[in-house]
Amino acid sequence: MQTLQTHLSFIFILFLFINSNNSFSKNSKEPISSKIYVSDIQNFYNALDLALNDTLNATSIFKENYFDKGSKGLKDFYKSKIYSADKFSRFVLQHKEFYLSIRKDITDVDDLKEKIQTYFQEFKTIYPDATFPDIYFVVGRFSSNGTISKNGIIIGTEILCRTPTSNTENWNKDILRISMLREHIPVTVCHELIHFNQKKMKKENTILASSLREGSAEFIAELICGNTDGDYTSFAGKEEYIWSEFDNCKDNKSTWNSWRAWVKQSETRPRNSGYWTGYILCKSYYEQKNFDKKKVVYDILNIRSYNDFYIDCKIDQYIKNNYSK
Known part of the structure; x- marks a missing residue:
């Protein structure tokens, strides 16, 4: 009898613990x-x-x-x-x-x-x-x-x-x-x-990795809302130059600050340039996948090799098709 009571008490405490954790959970799989x-x-x-x-x-x-x-x-x-x-x-x-x-x-x-x-x-x-x-x-x-x-x-x-x-x-x-x-x-x-939701993306401190973390947030936000968080209208006519600079330093480490949102802009490099380059990479990758949203979002949020992803984007052709003068 004592053993049964002890067992039931344990189950009751476990039940309270589980429900207490659920009640105060700050993250959920359900949007509502x-x-x-x-x-x-x-x-x-x-x-x-x-x-x-x-x-x-x-x-x-x-x-x-x-x-x-x-x-x-x-x-x-x-x-x-x-x-x-x-x-x-x-x-x-x-x-x-x-x-x-x-x-x-x-x-x-x-x-x-x-x-x-x-x-x-x-x-x-x-x-x-x-x-x-x-x-x-x-x-x-x-x-x-x-x-x-x-x-x-x-x-x-x-x-x-x-x-x-x-x-x-x-x-x-x-x-x-x-x-x-x-x-x-x-x-x-x-x-x-x-x-x-980027917790499965590989942690890495290259400019390419940082750009893809920010740019993927921009690209997927656009898939959801139809708009990016940043305004890229000032990039018009500067895309090839920005891309060339980025391509030359994408494997560098510890120099992300010059590409991020709050950096002071110049004539050749507007603010958010690192966000835009990652956004364009994701957009190019999206076109290779025939607009399969689920596939693209999964791939982006589970990047294990940024260099492999970069190659899969076929970005040189995308830049040539969309921005070459």
């Missing part, structure tokens, strides 16, 4: 299980209101009322993108007119949830092995419009804030240049969703 957290945005504005009335103590105010109360996503974002509460508070107060002007547009994102859910469902269709994390909307200091952590997707909402009716009169010129349309948020979420 992904949760959206927006509490950090309201906490930010509560802190901003207090800081504007006590600027000398702004750093401690933001720390206590924003960062300390933050979601898991905000805490991860702080570690990877914000770093310093003091620098953050000084930046926000310096650009307070901007942050106040976007308050109404970013404190409520309910109208975007349905589109995000639709895109998640589409990704599930073309990649049945997909994992769907939670999404955290936070407010930063223009260091990232989107990133991921072990806890989910994190969106820097202050960058994705502009609307057709935004009053940009008091916006700093760099803020205006970097800012993106609010309606673009679901595309950024999808780009980051792809990054969250």
Whole structure:
């Protein structure tokens, strides 16, 4: 009898453990299980209101009322993108007119949830092995419009804030240049969703590998939403030159910074050049597979040899066909 009771007690505890783990799981195979957290945005504005009335103590105010109360996503974002509460508070107060002007547009994102859910469902269709994390909307200091952590997707909402009716009169010129349309948020979420599902791609630090990680997120996001996260209109007429530069250094290591999103652009190399090169590689590969979306997405998210993938793309012919003058 004692043995039976002990056995049943063990089963009951195991049942609670399993269900407890499932209840608090932050990642799921089902798109509808992904949760959206927006509490950090309201906490930010509560802190901003207090800081504007006590600027000398702004750093401690933001720390206590924003960062300390933050979601898991905000805490991860702080570690990877914000770093310093003091620098953050000084930046926000310096650009307070901007942050106040976007308050109404970013404190409520309910109208975007349905589109995000639709895109998640589409990704599930073309990649049945997909994992769907939670999404955290936070407010930063223009260091990232989107990133991921072990806890989910994190969106820097202050960058994705502009609307057709935004009053940009008091916006700093760099803020205006970097800012993106609010309606673009679901595309950024999808780009980051792809990054969250790149765990089977081989880890490597060459320019080619980094380019394919970013470019594949761009390409698959386009398959899902019809748009890339980055704007490549300024690349027109420069494609062959950019590609030639990339082809010459694609096997290099530790020089990715000159190809990434936030690098200062030049006449010959626009921002996001490394994203675009990876995107074009994936697009060329897609054409070789006769538009089999599932096959392409699986192959991209399971790359084990970047050089073999590069060869399979037949990229030289693609560049010649599409960009040769």
